[in-house]
Amino acid sequence: MHSTSSRFGKILPSICLALFINLANANEATPLAEDPVVEQRLIDISQEMRCLVCQNESLAGSRSDLAQDLRREIRDLIKQGKTDAEIRAFMVERYGDFVLYRPPVKPTTWLLWIGPFALMFAGILALLMYLRRRNAQVITRALSDDENKRIDALLRDNK
Amino acid sequence: MGYSMIPEIGHFALILALCVSIIQGVLPLVGAQQGRREWLVLARPATQISFVLLVISFGVLTWCFYSNDFSVLYVAEHSNAQLPTVYRIGAVWGGHEGSLLLWILLLTGWAFAVAQLSKALDEFMVARVLGVLGLVATGLLLFVLTTSNPFERLLPAAQDGRSLNPLLQDPGLVFHPPMLYMGYVGFSVAFAFAIASLLSGKLDAAWARWSRPWTTVAWIFLTLGIALGSYWAYYELGWGGWWFWDPVENASFMPWLIGTALLHSLAVTEKRGGFKNWTVLLAIIAFSMSLLGTFLVRSGVLTSVHAFATDPRRGIFILILLSLVVGSSLFLYALRAPKSTLGGTFSLMSRETLILLGNVFLVVASGSVLLGTLYPLLIDALNLGKISVGPPYFNAVFVPIMVPVLFLLAIGPWANWKSTNLKTLVQRLWVVAVIALVAAILIPQVMGEFTILTALGFLLAFWIIASGVLQIIKQFKAGKPTRSFIGMQLGHVGIAVFVIGVTMVGAYQEEKDVRMAPGDSVSVGGYQIQMVDVRPTQGPNYQATRGTFEVLRHGIAQDALYPEKRNYDSSTMPMTEAAINSGLTRDIYVSLGEPLDGGAWAVRVYYKPFVMWIWGGCLLMALGGLFAVLDKRYRLRLKK
Amino acid sequence: MKAKFVIPLVLFVVLVGFLAVGLNRDPHEVPSPLINKPAPLFNVPQLANPNKSFSPEEMKGQVWILNVFASWCVACREEHPMLVEMSKSHVVPLIGLDYKDKRADAMEMLARQGDPYNFSAFDGDGRVGINYGVYGVPETYVIDKAGIIRFKQIGPITQEVLEKSMYPLIAKLNKD
Numbered sequence: 001m002h003s004t005s006s007r008f009g010k011i012l013p014s015i016c017l018a019l020f021i022n023l024a025n026a027n028e029a030t031p032l033a034e035d036p037v038v039e040q041r042l043i044d045i046s047q048e049m050r051c052l053v054c055q056n057e058s059l060a061g062s063r064s065d066l067a068q069d070l071r072r073e074i075r076d077l078i079k080q081g082k083t084d085a086e087i088r089a090f091m092v093e094r095y096g097d098f099v100l101y102r103p104p105v106k107p108t109t110w111l112l113w114i115g116p117f118a119l120m121f122a123g124i125l126a127l128l129m130y131l132r133r134r135n136a137q138v139i140t141r142a143l144s145d146d147e148n149k150r151i152d153a154l155l156r157d158n159k
Numbered sequence: 160m161g162y163s164m165i166p167e168i169g170h171f172a173l174i175l176a177l178c179v180s181i182i183q184g185v186l187p188l189v190g191a192q193q194g195r196r197e198w199l200v201l202a203r204p205a206t207q208i209s210f211v212l213l214v215i216s217f218g219v220l221t222w223c224f225y226s227n228d229f230s231v232l233y234v235a236e237h238s239n240a241q242l243p244t245v246y247r248i249g250a251v252w253g254g255h256e257g258s259l260l261l262w263i264l265l266l267t268g269w270a271f272a273v274a275q276l277s278k279a280l281d282e283f284m285v286a287r288v289l290g291v292l293g294l295v296a297t298g299l300l301l302f303v304l305t306t307s308n309p310f311e312r313l314l315p316a317a318q319d320g321r322s323l324n325p326l327l328q329d330p331g332l333v334f335h336p337p338m339l340y341m342g343y344v345g346f347s348v349a350f351a352f353a354i355a356s357l358l359s360g361k362l363d364a365a366w367a368r369w370s371r372p373w374t375t376v377a378w379i380f381l382t383l384g385i386a387l388g389s390y391w392a393y394y395e396l397g398w399g400g401w402w403f404w405d406p407v408e409n410a411s412f413m414p415w416l417i418g419t420a421l422l423h424s425l426a427v428t429e430k431r432g433g434f435k436n437w438t439v440l441l442a443i444i445a446f447s448m449s450l451l452g453t454f455l456v457r458s459g460v461l462t463s464v465h466a467f468a469t470d471p472r473r474g475i476f477i478l479i480l481l482s483l484v485v486g487s488s489l490f491l492y493a494l495r496a497p498k499s500t501l502g503g504t505f506s507l508m509s510r511e512t513l514i515l516l517g518n519v520f521l522v523v524a525s526g527s528v529l530l531g532t533l534y535p536l537l538i539d540a541l542n543l544g545k546i547s548v549g550p551p552y553f554n555a556v557f558v559p560i561m562v563p564v565l566f567l568l569a570i571g572p573w574a575n576w577k578s579t580n581l582k583t584l585v586q587r588l589w590v591v592a593v594i595a596l597v598a599a600i601l602i603p604q605v606m607g608e609f610t611i612l613t614a615l616g617f618l619l620a621f622w623i624i625a626s627g628v629l630q631i632i633k634q635f636k637a638g639k640p641t642r643s644f645i646g647m648q649l650g651h652v653g654i655a656v657f658v659i660g661v662t663m664v665g666a667y668q669e670e671k672d673v674r675m676a677p678g679d680s681v682s683v684g685g686y687q688i689q690m691v692d693v694r695p696t697q698g699p700n701y702q703a704t705r706g707t708f709e710v711l712r713h714g715i716a717q718d719a720l721y722p723e724k725r726n727y728d729s730s731t732m733p734m735t736e737a738a739i740n741s742g743l744t745r746d747i748y749v750s751l752g753e754p755l756d757g758g759a760w761a762v763r764v765y766y767k768p769f770v771m772w773i774w775g776g777c778l779l780m781a782l783g784g785l786f787a788v789l790d791k792r793y794r795l796r797l798k799k
Numbered sequence: 800m801k802a803k804f805v806i807p808l809v810l811f812v813v814l815v816g817f818l819a820v821g822l823n824r825d826p827h828e829v830p831s832p833l834i835n836k837p838a839p840l841f842n843v844p845q846l847a848n849p850n851k852s853f854s855p856e857e858m859k860g861q862v863w864i865l866n867v868f869a870s871w872c873v874a875c876r877e878e879h880p881m882l883v884e885m886s887k888s889h890v891v892p893l894i895g896l897d898y899k900d901k902r903a904d905a906m907e908m909l910a911r912q913g914d915p916y917n918f919s920a921f922d923g924d925g926r927v928g929i930n931y932g933v934y935g936v937p938e939t940y941v942i943d944k945a946g947i948i949r950f951k952q953i954g955p956i957t958q959e960v961l962e963k964s965m966y967p968l969i970a971k972l973n974k975d
Contacts, residue, residue: 486812
């Protein structure tokens, strides 16, 4: 009996201590990804790609099977040391430009990339030309008024 | 015991509404053209009757949903008996047919408001405005009755409906589409006024005076509608994004950009008589964008998460409608606009020029969004392949174009009408520039990371805020500010607040994807999120697993969060309900992922600094609009 | 009518033109960039006999069809009778690629609905599918004698596609 109570006497405080330590030092959760650096690069790359199944979500966010498979492929490629450009090329080779959310700059997309800025310059130019023309019209009118006065004065003089 | 005849009442009301709309559309316009008074005066009563009929029709559809009448096909496809009442009502506009009926209801509602509040307006003008609105309503009613009848019967009736997409079972659903449509559809009033003035051949400043309050109210609703949609996506989709440059989002954003340009342009036309042609064109374009958006959402032409179930017949009909309405308007514009007179003069350096410059940038921005949204279609139509244009493009293009707008925002109010001295402007603004520069350099340092883009964001935001504060101080010294002035300040500061929110979240948010078991904690942004437990629970029409998480800061518990993973009875797709602890300076966002081995779960935690400022800024802008509309000068002028 | 005021109308007409054409297109379809490119090589075990393997190189010198299918795919099961009919006419070798499937389930499907394939290869983890740009099943490839992909059908093969596109192409490729 004596040995039992002394065993309890040792175990019980240990248990309490263990519980207390657990509550006080909650475990820091481990990242889901094996390698956060690789994972971050994966997210950066796949965020700019379209999920082909859902088509409205990025490859980074989609939960579909194909998206998971493709993310696995990209993860492997990153680990193999491929550059971002090489990984994009890998995807485009298989799925075409459609998979990229950032349209590549090529002759068919020149209008897309340059259009907005061309439009902006054209707009500002048009505005400046319009304002100059407006001011010119005002000056013409003023001249007319002036001329009218001179005409009146001349007429008065002639009388 | 047969099937209820109530849905037929709704259908009949629509048919009657079509007949009345034809009368409303044709007779007053012809009457105004030919000077027939007896046709002119039909406009108001026709408008009133139209509206009442639409209220009846929409009311009937709502009743069908509320009473679970599954003999109506649309109800069976979008609702079921287990759906909570609130979402049964929201489901009325959850699909194509019902949301289109809402569109028309709101169109006739706006027309009704114009009919009631335009007693002081010249009767020829009233006739024309209501006539144009009647024609638009006619087109849409024809569309509904021929291709998208919400009252089509399902006989024999279904036992129970198919139910609503779980994503849409949310309070946000109840408000987002009606608010958005109020805005979209509201631009039809400015459009109708513009067309009316083109038709009358009298393109004077009066139409601008009348259009302004209507446009402002529509703009307020559109701002709120877009903000609500964005906020809804943020808390509902489970991964913290708030804008995706999705084609349908763009479809609502383009009219907003044009509408903002229109608001400012109307102010100039009203005050100074200038820009008449430009303002009329903007009014036409704003509503055209609304119609274009309607086409894009419902025709299946673009890939979008928002797109309704598509049918090529519908696409063709809307395209024809769009072509007729916009095509004839632009033709009328080409015909009549050259005849308008020049407004007041102004020099190169003046408030008019600055507003016009801002307009140019806003229109270019809208054009760029349109280009990006339609480009995949363009390339495909030319058989040049298939490409995607996504957020990276829009962000790269949109931001540089908006920077000048934000820059001008702070300068415009300091410039005088007609002519202003550059030196005076610089004198007034150099203090503002210094404050902005200090903020741009300091804040990133305080937050922990400095990048050019981040600094630019703060530079512009504080440039606007400091300018606004100085204007307010100056104004208070001069006397009590007008509501219009307060409105302007709120609107401009609202954008600055928005920019701060975007910059902060974009640059300083933290995200962690971790494996957590009860007892584990993860730290983000100075907070510790601790998982307490995960247990099953149940809702009215779903089973769920609910996690309990504690948010701690410096060891002190602040709040508890309960993210869920729900399995709705009607859907095989599990839905993630994120739990958010919102605050003025940050959101803590916890999302429950997949269960892992050992009783652990995949958990995603976000720290999002100042994210609420994004929508707070939008609210301020809307509030600004409200103050502007409530300015007594509007009402006094309208009475004259 | 002054010229500049007509510009908005002209732009709008152009826009409507594109939208009209767009109505006839399917924005969801992803055309394959592999057309007229060599069929990606692979070496995977066969479905029925895991000890045997298959590589597209074995098919060089013949025109052949690769059909990607799975037992869990409803559209594949709907397409299957068409394939069975096709195989009876012995126009061209038909090789199946079982995509992300369980061997037993696939074998059961072939037993139940008939096996149109000369034999099937097994792509358990989907890697071959990815290399072929597969994004949904069923997908079918027509490959020529030199191992170049000449045609891809996304979705089930229909009678129309067979008669208007595939058979004429196969006939032409067989002549070369």
